[in-house]
Amino acid sequence: IPAYQFKGNLQSELAAGRITKQEAIDLLEDMLMIRELEEMIVKLRSGAYDPIRDFNYRGPTHVSVGQEGTAAGSCSVLKLTDKLTSTHRGHGESLAKVNVAIRSMTDEQLKARLGGGATGSRAELLEHALEDHLYKFICELFGKDDGYCKGRGGSMHIADFSVGHLGANAIVGGGVPIATGAAMGLRYLHKNDVVLCYAGDGAYANGVVLESLNWAAQAQFTNDLADGHKFGLPIIFLICNNAYGMTHRTDDEVMGVAHLARRAAGFADNNMHAELVNGMDALAVRDAVSRAAALCRQGQGPVLLDVHTYRYWGHSLSDPRNEYRTKEEEAAWKAIDAVDSFKKQIIEAKVLTAAELEALEARVRDRNARAAKRAAAAADPPARDVIKYMYTDTKCETVPAEFAKVELLAPLPEIKRVNGELSYKDAIKEALVEEMARDKRVIFYGEDVADYGGAFKVTKGLLESFGRDRVFNTPISEACICGTAVGVAMVGLRPVIELMYMDFALMSSDQISNQAAKWHYMSGAQTEVPAVFRVSVGAGKGYGGQHSQTLESVFCHIPGLYVIYPATPADAKGLLKSSIRDNNPVMFVESQGLY
Numbered sequence: 001i002p003a004y005q006f007k008g009n010l011q012s013e014l015a016a017g018r019i020t021k022q023e024a025i026d027l028l029e030d031m032l033m034i035r036e037l038e039e040m041i042v043k044l045r046s047g048a049y050d051p052i053r054d055f056n057y058r059g060p061t062h063v064s065v066g067q068e069g070t071a072a073g074s075c076s077v078l079k080l081t082d083k084l085t086s087t088h089r090g091h092g093e094s095l096a097k098v099n100v101a102i103r104s105m106t107d108e109q110l111k112a113r114l115g116g117g118a119t120g121s122r123a124e125l126l127e128h129a130l131e132d133h134l135y136k137f138i139c140e141l142f143g144k145d146d147g148y149c150k151g152r153g154g155s156m157h158i159a160d161f162s163v164g165h166l167g168a169n170a171i172v173g174g175g176v177p178i179a180t181g182a183a184m185g186l187r188y189l190h191k192n193d194v195v196l197c198y199a200g201d202g203a204y205a206n207g208v209v210l211e212s213l214n215w216a217a218q219a220q221f222t223n224d225l226a227d228g229h230k231f232g233l234p235i236i237f238l239i240c241n242n243a244y245g246m247t248h249r250t251d252d253e254v255m256g257v258a259h260l261a262r263r264a265a266g267f268a269d270n271n272m273h274a275e276l277v278n279g280m281d282a283l284a285v286r287d288a289v290s291r292a293a294a295l296c297r298q299g300q301g302p303v304l305l306d307v308h309t310y311r312y313w314g315h316s317l318s319d320p321r322n323e324y325r326t327k328e329e330e331a332a333w334k335a336i337d338a339v340d341s342f343k344k345q346i347i348e349a350k351v352l353t354a355a356e357l358e359a360l361e362a363r364v365r366d367r368n369a370r371a372a373k374r375a376a377a378a379a380d381p382p383a384r385d386v387i388k389y390m391y392t393d394t395k396c397e398t399v400p401a402e403f404a405k406v407e408l409l410a411p412l413p414e415i416k417r418v419n420g421e422l423s424y425k426d427a428i429k430e431a432l433v434e435e436m437a438r439d440k441r442v443i444f445y446g447e448d449v450a451d452y453g454g455a456f457k458v459t460k461g462l463l464e465s466f467g468r469d470r471v472f473n474t475p476i477s478e479a480c481i482c483g484t485a486v487g488v489a490m491v492g493l494r495p496v497i498e499l500m501y502m503d504f505a506l507m508s509s510d511q512i513s514n515q516a517a518k519w520h521y522m523s524g525a526q527t528e529v530p531a532v533f534r535v536s537v538g539a540g541k542g543y544g545g546q547h548s549q550t551l552e553s554v555f556c557h558i559p560g561l562y563v564i565y566p567a568t569p570a571d572a573k574g575l576l577k578s579s580i581r582d583n584n585p586v587m588f589v590e591s592q593g594l595y
């Protein structure tokens with residue numbers, strides 16, 4: 001696994017044509033904007049942010065000061081349509097992803113984004129869009145209705161789905177299967193986009209993250225099972241490795257390998273092209289992510305990057321840091337600060353004069369102050385709307401033309417009626433078959449559901465008709481089955497997944513309850529999660545306490561989720577079809593006794 005491959009600097013990158021002067025200035029501006037925003041959060045806590053001294057900031061304070069080189073460097077090579085998932089410490093990449101997207105927009109796209117008949121020169125439109133972005137961002141931090149997520153997400157759930165930011169996640173590791181699912185969706189849709197999946201070093205101990213690595217590297221995406229579409233998942237797992245979980249050290253305390261990059265070797269024979277990257281050098285990160293993205297766009301993903309960086313503040317501002325690390329250690333990292341060293345390079349390479357740099361810094365400071373002042377004065381969401389967006393009231397009435405033409409590899413499976421009646425099991429199968437034949441966005445996966453037709457043979461024959469792109473077996477990874485469905489849905493598909501037994505839904509309850517059920521609400525209705533989780537329940541077979549529960553009442557307590565439990569074949573067929581067309585996540589409970 002290669003380490004610290006990048007040996008260049010700004011001068012050599014400019015000379016090689018790998019970055020333009022303007023791109024270098026933009027990269028610096030992104031880092032400055034992140035630092036200014038987060039230093040504002042730090043100051044707000046003690047009433048020391050001059051532009052809004054009296055504002056009572058109550059939100060989280062997981063600032064990433066120190067990590068700007070990683071955030072801005074990685075986002076600087078993303079396309080407008082590339083996707084990103086982020087974390088509780090995600091202000092950096094969240095700010096940078098949208099900045100980069102804005103700069104890549106045409107004037108018409110900028111005007112459409114700004115709305116209200118925005119006009120002006122390109123420079124004016126860009127400046128307007130950057131400030132508007134910052135305003136929506138700070139509004140979200142402050143829980144305001146004008147925030148990206150209408151104040152329902154806050155610091156830890158910032159998202160801008162319009163430019164591929166699929167959300168920051170407050171469940172450590174929780175966004176990783178979503179990113180993996182998004183990559184699977186992009187692969188299915190033959191998009192040439194990549195997913196940049198951010199997670200901390202601490203997250204790489206979490207089960208669902210390791211499941212995601214295994215999932216992303218599955219042989220079936222690239223071997224003969226992939227028929228005419230051998231294409232690895234276009235995902236970059238970027239470990240934002242600041243050496244600490246909340247307060248524990250990851251490398252020499254809670255894991256058994258010195259370098260997290262080695263995780264990749266456990267999941268893919270090609271080590272997922274893993275490398276260690278100097279995250280304190282924005283250009284090194286830019287170089288690594290640009291090579292990783294190129295691999296992904298050629299179907300050679302996934303890629304894992306172990307990016308070394310450091311957070312200068314504590315886990316949050318209530319953490320004084322002195323219980324687990326030294327001042328000397330902090331000073332050593334600050335001595336290689338990504339922002340300072342890039343400023344120096346910008347001057348040395350004569351990209352900016354000292355006066356121009358000062359002007360840029362002042363512009364960033366003033367823009368932040370204006371946006372913060374406006375955000376502090378903006379309206380809170382009305383209290384009566386506190387549960388608005390918990391559910392969407394939309395459903396798929398008509399299938400877009402591009403998805404309405406479904407190719408069949410074989411005639412649809414024959415479903416027999418006895419005396420004109422369907423069995424409960426066949427009713428479910430017929431509903432699924434009809435919806436898959438109606439809408440190419442409906443894909444179906446789960447454990448042993450393809451060739452074998454599932455543990456209860458409900459889906460036997462679907463593989464032959466629809467092909468493995470739409471019907472496939474998965475690893476025994478319930479959390480990832482459900483989590484990927486969220487990401488698949490976020491990029492525009494309508495996944496139906498099967499969990500053999502409802503008991504196993506407890507293994508994926510975070511992905512069902514905190515992710516699928518919450519994202520419509522937490523995103524302020526920016527995204528919908530039209531996913532159906534088919535689960536079977538049954539008892540009386542002597543299978544004991546881990547295969548016999550009917551847990552529908554548990555999931556009925558989860559806001560944002562529908563729970564359906566049909567009692568007759570007619571209900572089973574109609575309700576499954578309605579569930580697939582609904583834009584809310586649905587847990588669809590099937591009785592084995594009725595099959």
Ligand SMILES: Cc1ncc(C[n+]2csc(CCOP(=O)(O)OP(=O)(O)O)c2C)c(N)n1
Binds near residue numbers: 170173201203315
């Ligand atoms: C599943 C889960 N467990 C625990 C927490 C509490 N928690 C929040 S952040 C954090 C540390 C995460 O460490 P890492 O992934 O390295 O990210 P960093 O905070 O260093 O950026 C913990 C334990 C959580 N939010 N989610």
